[in-house]
Amino acid sequence: MRFRLDKNALIYGYMLSGSRKGVAISVDDLAEGISRDECSWLHFDYTHPDARAWIEQKSELEPVVIDALLSEETRPRATLLKGGVLLSLRGVNLTSGSNPEDMVAIRVWIDEKRVISTRKRPLLSAQDIVALIDANEGPETPGEFVATLANRLIARMQETIQETEDKVAEIEEAVLTAESYSLRSEIADLRRQAISLRRYLAPQREAMLQLQSDRMTLFSTDDHVRLRETTDHLIRYIEDLDSVRDRAAVTQEELVNRLSEQLNNRMYVLSIVAAIFLPLGFFTGLLGINVGGIPGAENPNSFMLFILFLVVIVSLQVWLFKVKRWF
Incomplete structure (x- = not known):
């Protein structure tokens, strides 16, 4: 067939x-x-x-x-x-x-x-x-x-x-x-x-x-x-x-x-910023509580003195970071 x-x-x-x-x-x-x-x-x-x-x-x-x-x-x-x-x-x-x-x-x-x-x-x-x-x-x-x-x-x-x-x-x-x-x-x-x-x-x-x-x-x-x-x-x-x-x-x-290096650098910068603002946040939060007896509440120059105090704190932090070689 x-x-x-x-x-x-x-x-x-x-x-x-x-x-x-x-x-x-x-x-x-x-x-x-x-x-x-x-x-x-x-x-x-x-x-x-x-x-x-x-x-x-x-x-x-x-x-x-x-x-x-x-x-x-x-x-x-x-x-x-x-x-x-x-x-x-x-x-x-x-x-x-x-x-x-x-x-x-x-x-x-x-x-x-x-x-x-x-x-x-x-x-x-x-x-x-x-x-x-x-x-x-x-x-x-x-x-x-x-x-x-x-x-x-x-x-x-x-x-x-x-x-x-x-x-x-x-x-x-x-x-x-x-x-x-x-x-x-x-x-x-x-x-x-x-x-x-x-x-x-x-x-x-x-x-x-x-x-x-x-x-x-x-x-x-x-x-x-x-x-x-x-x-x-x-x-x-x-x-x-x-x-x-x-x-x-x-x-x-x-x-x-x-x-990873880029990420670490960015995290490092954020950590430095957070470290700088951590004490500032503490002081502003402490003085912002709504109770009596806040120092300088009656003094018209208290705000400027407080700002100067914060600047000193930041300066001390920057000096300390440089001494420690953190940046």
């Missing part, structure tokens, strides 16, 4: 090698069956029911591979299985209005003649490979496909990480010149972004290192060289994220110290 597949289930399909290199694969071609003599790439939206049905019923993959390709949650990894390699990689989310740390996952199975990948959200790195294929410069083997995909995923992280570093530098400068409490939330956002990115990139580094193992026979020497270069870039980006995280933490501590 011919398997019917909705056209939206298959995102991309191309022949990577042979006489039909660069030829697009349609859902009708899938229904008829694809020759295993030439290398092909099929890229599915795993949330589509028809895509799930085709992978489960027609892909001839092992159950563990099927589960991995259709899994909702996944962690970056590279696993050598019978007949091929199972990959799960992530790239930054560059969709407009989205958070870069909300990374997009792509799951890939490769064997000698097939590349089957799945995703939920659009991934620009997959579009890059399509552009290379259309320009007749695309990968011709599964190993070359993985090397190209990993390279594009890591390359697209550069701008995001550089923007994060620039923001940290701007905040570091602003902390030295500004007194804005809003900087605290900006630093917290940067630290959260750096931590989130690193949380996904660290296991991806391990996956990239596993791809360079001698056991991965699907990769040529050139593929291993490209994977090694890509891994070096990834490690550098992880180190940059560590630096961003540490710089943000130090900047946040400096900001908290400066804000």
Whole structure:
């Protein structure tokens, strides 16, 4: 029975090698069956029911591979299985209005003649490979496909990480010149972004290192060289994220110290004012009680004498504070 597949289930399909290199694969071609003599790439939206049905019923993959390709949650990894390699990689989310740390996952199975990948959200790195294929410069083997995909995923992280570093530098400068409490939330956002990115990139580094193992026979020497270069870039980006995280933490501590110092200075001034007016309030309150016998009540110069007395009290307080070096 011919398997019917909705056209939206298959995102991309191309022949990577042979006489039909660069030829697009349609859902009708899938229904008829694809020759295993030439290398092909099929890229599915795993949330589509028809895509799930085709992978489960027609892909001839092992159950563990099927589960991995259709899994909702996944962690970056590279696993050598019978007949091929199972990959799960992530790239930054560059969709407009989205958070870069909300990374997009792509799951890939490769064997000698097939590349089957799945995703939920659009991934620009997959579009890059399509552009290379259309320009007749695309990968011709599964190993070359993985090397190209990993390279594009890591390359697209550069701008995001550089923007994060620039923001940290701007905040570091602003902390030295500004007194804005809003900087605290900006630093917290940067630290959260750096931590989130690193949380996904660290296991991806391990996956990239596993791809360079001698056991991965699907990769040529050139593929291993490209994977090694890509891994070096990834490690550098992880180190940059560590630096961003540490710089943000130090900047946040400096900001908290400066804000605490400002608060302490203001509280100090208020304490001095309160200390000065404390005895004045005592004397004015004492002489303001409504009972008989208040000294100077009948003397017309009593008010001026009392003001002079208060001035003397304030002068003595100021002298005492200076002696004690309280200001």
